[in-house]
Amino acid sequence: MSNLFFAAALLPQGWADNVAVALDGRGRIASITANAACPPDAERFDGAVVAGIANLHSHAHQRAIAGLGEMSGEGTDSFWSWRDVMYRALDRMDPEDFEAVAAQLYVETLKAGFTAVAEFHYLHHDRDGSPFADPAEMSHRTVAAARAVGLPITLLPVLYAASGFGGTAPTHGQRRFIHDGDAFVRLTGALHRAYGRDDDVRLGIAPHSLRAVPERLLADMVAAHPAGPIHIHIAEQRKEVEDSLAHSGRRPVEWLLERAPVDARWCLIHATHMTEAETRGVAQSGAVAGLCPTTEANLGDGFFPADSYMAQGGRWGIGSDSHISVSPVEDLRWLEYGARLTSGRRTVLAGGPRRATARRLVEDAQAGGAQATGFDAGRIAVGQRADLVVLDTDHPLLAARRSDAWLDSWIFAGNAGLVRDVIVGGRVVVRDRRHPREDDIAERFKNTLGRLLG
Known part of the structure; x- marks a missing residue:
């Protein structure tokens, strides 16, 4: 002792x-x-x-291109044009490169005041899209980087099978991400054998999004992983909502709440574009909303309906996502500022009269981050x-x-x-x-x- x-x-x-x-x-x-x-x-x-606060959403490889997607293109820029820049930057990254980038990010993560990270890890394969001799090579590099700096990590291998709703074939830029169900189960099994007893590692899964994981595959993989966190991108962009409506007649969050067993294991990343009914449904489910205000602002995604969601007891946490900023301060500040800009009021998220706004934000982020990462932390x-x-x-x-x-x-x-x-x-x-x-x-x-x- x-x-x-x-x-x-x-x-x-x-x-x-x-x-x-x-x-x-x-x-x-x-x-x-x-x-x-x-x-x-x-x-x-x-x-x-x-x-400490857990950083509940990280794509470590994107730290290498932070600040490099700000040159305007020929037309209107959006998340989708930025994504093409990101894909091109991955073409040359090998395992040694990735580990070096992740280690730098994780040092910055600790120094900023985050004390755990949930790594939404989808850079799985070699540069030509073929599996490494050890298919878990890049996952091992992620854990090695976290261990090297002393950062607890929740490793969330990403399931990515399609480029769009309806099982559209993956693009060339997505070749390093792709798994079918059998290969994904083999990957997660290997990770559990390697890290299942490590006190500083938690394991979960991350179906990338409804557009990237067809319905049957999503159901099968959730059933195949009955324990551990489940993180998923949802309703990040308006185009995603429009495509979901065209495909299924349902908005993404609406579809997920109807078709998946969403509960406290789940972390719904972004959930930016929700109706009042969807906002209420997520709040009542016990899931965590994974909010990344600086990345969402950088990509022009929109503001999360924080005031309504928090008033209904919704659980949430913050993540630095693309690492355009690695700072709990900036993400918490912008969560409150987004609520101020859309409401015309101040101290919107304080939670009642005569309450310190930052304390409410910090304590909610501590609790939500601990739930989403699976670590017994977030309180002294x-x-x-x-x-x-x-x-x-x-x-x-x-x-x-x-x-x-x-x-x-x-x-x-x-x-x-x-x-x-x-x-x-x-x-x-x-x-x-x-x-x-x-x-x-x-x-x-x-x-x-x-x-x-x-």
Whole structure:
């Protein structure tokens, strides 16, 4: 057992001072004592500590092209034109390249204050579309990158079988993603044998979308995987909604709620374009809405109906998706700002009068992220993983603040890095804003991009 001591900590019952936390041998919280003296063997942290937030939607390979899709094309640009740029960038990425990119992303993820990642991983095959000698090669590289930096990972191998509704044949740009049902089950079986007992790895599945996974295949794969998270892209773009209506007479979320066993295992990524009935249905299902405001803004997708959804008790979390930004601050801020811009009001998502907006956002994102990733985390409580973030209360942006004002200023007062230390499973992985491997990982990343993009 080891001990940690925090000058201030946000516990489930509220803020407390002088908090001693004892850990068991697995990096979980064994006891919590507020208003305590610092134990002589404890490691002391003088900032304000909160439970970490899980990044519930990541495509690690897209970190390599962040910022490179901003040149306007010949016509109107959209998600679909950006997707072509992304596909072309994957043509030369081999396993070593991918691991280098993922490791850089995961260092950034930790330093930003995320303490777990759900990797929606669909870059499976070699550059010509053929399987590697080990079909799980790229999945192993994903886990290796996360382990190298100390980031817990929920690995979600993606099932991708078609380019459009009705089982349309995949395109050349999708050749590295494609599986049939049998091959996909073999892949997930191999991953369970490799990582099923790893405390820092969770395994689930990710049917890519209704357009990429025909109905029968979706049902078969859900039945074949009775445990673990299920993540799916849904209703991200208006065109997707229109295509779904043309194909089945149902909107994507409407179809999914009618035809699939959507419950607390599911995470519906984006769910941007929903009717009031769909919004209510998702909220009542117990599923998590996986929101990625900076990516959704970058791609011109639209704003999620957060006010209505949250008022109905809907569960949600945040992800950095395409990694145009890797920041819980920016995504939480833009979730609230989207609600303000569409409603003409302020503090829309605070949840009631005299409530701190950022605390509501942070606590909801902690809970939703923990549910969607499957880790026992998201609260500073006995039995939970010690996945914690220490805010620098000595920073000028947090001067003369206390308790909830720390959170409001962290989220809304600026863009300075206010995360000083990050603890994962009781281990300090970021100290004084630095990760111990960040320099060599960054150098490898730069060399990799030089080869891929030069």
